Amino acid sequence: MAIRGVLMHQLVKDLLNGNRRAAARLITIVENEDDQKRSLLKEIYPHTGNAFIVGITGAPGAGKSSLVDRLLQQIRSDGLTAGIIAVDPTSPFSGGAILGDRIRMQDHALDSAVFIRSMGTRGSLGGLSRSTREAIQVLDAFGKDIIIVETVGVGQSEVDIVKTADSTVVMLTPAGGDSVQTIKAGIMEIADVFVINKADLPGSDRSATEINMMLDMNGEKPWRPPVLSTVSINGEGVNELWLALQEHRQYLEESGKLLEVRKQRVRRELTEQVEYLVKTRIWEDVRDTIELDDLVEKITKRLQDPYSAAGELLEKINFFKEDQGEGV
Numbered sequence: 001m002a003i004r005g006v007l008m009h010q011l012v013k014d015l016l017n018g019n020r021r022a023a024a025r026l027i028t029i030v031e032n033e034d035d036q037k038r039s040l041l042k043e044i045y046p047h048t049g050n051a052f053i054v055g056i057t058g059a060p061g062a063g064k065s066s067l068v069d070r071l072l073q074q075i076r077s078d079g080l081t082a083g084i085i086a087v088d089p090t091s092p093f094s095g096g097a098i099l100g101d102r103i104r105m106q107d108h109a110l111d112s113a114v115f116i117r118s119m120g121t122r123g124s125l126g127g128l129s130r131s132t133r134e135a136i137q138v139l140d141a142f143g144k145d146i147i148i149v150e151t152v153g154v155g156q157s158e159v160d161i162v163k164t165a166d167s168t169v170v171m172l173t174p175a176g177g178d179s180v181q182t183i184k185a186g187i188m189e190i191a192d193v194f195v196i197n198k199a200d201l202p203g204s205d206r207s208a209t210e211i212n213m214m215l216d217m218n219g220e221k222p223w224r225p226p227v228l229s230t231v232s233i234n235g236e237g238v239n240e241l242w243l244a245l246q247e248h249r250q251y252l253e254e255s256g257k258l259l260e261v262r263k264q265r266v267r268r269e270l271t272e273q274v275e276y277l278v279k280t281r282i283w284e285d286v287r288d289t290i291e292l293d294d295l296v297e298k299i300t301k302r303l304q305d306p307y308s309a310a311g312e313l314l315e316k317i318n319f320f321k322e323d324q325g326e327g328v
């Protein structure tokens, strides 16, 4: 085993012993590296699956971080530990949002039962949703009871991220009445709990009514998402949110839905992993054995077509070779 392998093993041991620096370093590794991290993810996997994962998504500036900060107080007063991952797809490492997260959450920064981490797209190989999921695994193995993932709800990658959550909170603000119309259908569907934050501003009642109407049109569902109002700056409604999350968790557990959802997640991860392996192995082999440039040249000159060339490339590749050792 290479020295790095030994180091990884030590880091994982430290993580399992509750060492914060190990947790931080391991998240950096899953964020930045592609090869080495697989062996460490393998090692921590048996220690995961215990955390309850809450996703919180909403427009930029809706008040997610402020709400999470308040939620932390509830979680801590129930004697539970928490891990927070704030995903900022637009301003990775230098954005005001991240700085803001730090400032707002600083009350908890010294609390060893709380671990807060911001993640950005820059440097995250294999996509943000994958590295977020892997960071969740690290915090899960670290022993955090509740893991909260904060994402800015704008695109597919955020929807993918919340698919990792057991409970998803969709946050809206009373934005002059157009808030409900502008939320994406995909975001609407993933909500287990709706929160109208900034309920101190006018229009929040109307937003709540609109969402309730939309939910009623959806027909009977085994879980009907509650629509709550919060003021994250003073903590109003946050206790109700914490109760709703606990209720949703109880519903998931008692209905067998939690198991079902987690199975779906494992299936997706397994599929992704296989596809990832196939992809990386193909290109390793292609680089090793075939002059890609020659083929490109030929195809460009119309001496060959890309369709048959692709088929021939595949035939030259040995997919099912044995495990290539550490890191795979």
Ligand SMILES: Nc1nc2c(ncn2[C@@H]2O[C@H](COP(=O)(O)OP(=O)(O)OP(=O)(O)O)[C@@H](O)[C@H]2O)c(=O)[nH]1
Binding pocket: 058, 059, 060, 061, 062, 063, 064, 065, 066, 067, 097, 100, 101, 152, 197, 198, 199, 200, 201, 230, 231, 232, 233, 234
């Ligand atoms: N009036 C009012 N302002 C709020 C409330 N919650 C948050 N804010 C303010 O809204 C701004 C954004 O709050 P954040 O908690 O950073 O929002 P966020 O959704 O995490 O923002 P991003 O991470 O940048 O997307 C801050 O200036 C907060 O003080 C609220 O309930 N009422």
Ligand SMILES: [Mg+2]
Binding pocket: 064, 065, 066, 086, 097, 101, 150
């Ligand atoms: Mg934030």
